[in-house]
Amino acid sequence: MKNYFVLFACCIPVKGHSRSTICDLQRNTFELIPNILYEILTEHAHQSMQEIFAVYDNQYNEEIQEYMEFLVSKEYGFYSNSPLHFPKISLDWQTPFSITNALIDFDEQSTHQLSTIVPQLSALYCPTIELRFFYTPTLTALTENLELFEDTAFRCIQLIIGYHHDFSAERLVKLLQKYPRLQNITVHSTPVSSINLKIRSKGIVFTNQKITSEACCGNISPYYFTANISTFTEAQHFNSCLNRKIGIDKRGYIKNCPSMNKNFGHIDDIPLKQVVENVHFQKLWKVNKDQVLDCQDCEFRYICYDCRAYVANPNNELSKPAKCQYNPYEARWEDQVTT
Numbered sequence: 001m002k003n004y005f006v007l008f009a010c011c012i013p014v015k016g017h018s019r020s021t022i023c024d025l026q027r028n029t030f031e032l033i034p035n036i037l038y039e040i041l042t043e044h045a046h047q048s049m050q051e052i053f054a055v056y057d058n059q060y061n062e063e064i065q066e067y068m069e070f071l072v073s074k075e076y077g078f079y080s081n082s083p084l085h086f087p088k089i090s091l092d093w094q095t096p097f098s099i100t101n102a103l104i105d106f107d108e109q110s111t112h113q114l115s116t117i118v119p120q121l122s123a124l125y126c127p128t129i130e131l132r133f134f135y136t137p138t139l140t141a142l143t144e145n146l147e148l149f150e151d152t153a154f155r156c157i158q159l160i161i162g163y164h165h166d167f168s169a170e171r172l173v174k175l176l177q178k179y180p181r182l183q184n185i186t187v188h189s190t191p192v193s194s195i196n197l198k199i200r201s202k203g204i205v206f207t208n209q210k211i212t213s214e215a216c217c218g219n220i221s222p223y224y225f226t227a228n229i230s231t232f233t234e235a236q237h238f239n240s241c242l243n244r245k246i247g248i249d250k251r252g253y254i255k256n257c258p259s260m261n262k263n264f265g266h267i268d269d270i271p272l273k274q275v276v277e278n279v280h281f282q283k284l285w286k287v288n289k290d291q292v293l294d295c296q297d298c299e300f301r302y303i304c305y306d307c308r309a310y311v312a313n314p315n316n317e318l319s320k321p322a323k324c325q326y327n328p329y330e331a332r333w334e335d336q337v338t339t
């Protein structure tokens with residue numbers, strides 16, 4: 001019998017007020033566990049099973065053994081006689097990019113031009129951009145916009161567009177094939193319920209959800225939880241939505257996110273680089289979930305996205321996201337989503 005229980009390095013326990021999670025950063029999943037098991041896995045991580053039994057006065061040997069067997073059966077850990085041979089992974093987060101993602105909004109009255117924005121973001125080596133059309137652009141306008149990304153530094157384009165019967169799956173697949181950077185197309189306000197199509201690593205979504213303004217953003221749900229090494233480690237140190245993000249709202253104002261009230265000037269008046277280097281613009285990048293009320297006690301805080309645009313108390317910029325229905329003190333979703 002091997003004497004020590006060891007969690008796989010990619011399986012990280014996170015303590016909440018009422019319960020904890022083990023976040024599996026390799027399989028992008030999580031397991032709910034009681035806080036006593038969190039304590040065993042962290043405070044007593046380097047003790048043998050016999051030593052752990054003794055910590056609890058040998059009163060709960062069977063229960064502790066059952067917990068460990070459960071974790072082994074779910075492939076979160078294993079037994080070993082050499083636990084120090086399995087060091088923890090680093091939870092540092094680094095990026096060479098000053099901006100990692102941009103969100104640009106358009107409605108039918110928008111006058112800002114992508115031809116002004118794309119070269120500036122490319123010069124900043126921004127890898128990902130989301131273009132959100134709250135209306136239905138023509139196919140010609142779409143292709144003209146996509147042509148602007150030729151010979152740029154972008155790696156990934158995501159498109160959100162209003163429904164038109166011209167946007168058949170076949171047409172959209174052709175767009176994905178023609179523009180290698182185009183990764184996802186979401187067609188909103190469709191007459192049918194949701195359809196998801198996977199084309200190799202790319203995707204097309206048809207949804208009857210009406211994405212007709214920036215107010216559709218900021219929803220918090222287990223559906224959006226992400227447990228991978230990149231997002232988990234970023235969330236340890238930075239804001240899981242706003243870090244290295246730049247937004248341009250439908251009127252052309254530069255913001256941390258198009259839903260926010262505060263702007264840093266109009267795209268026609270100020271270079272994006274100047275905004276990105278502004279320390280006031282960078283302030284929200286560093287607000288991680290450990291600083292946000294309620295979230296700091298939540299077991300999901302490193303796999304959950306944040307929202308600083310819609311907060312529960314508009315007078316407190318550190319209050320929890322307004323669209324979150326989870327109460328970490330009662331371990332309960334108000335809207336009955338079960339986890």
Ligand code: SF4
Binds near residue numbers: 306324327
């Ligand atoms: S309280 Fe809500 S928003 Fe905060 S980390 Fe938990 S689930 Fe996410």
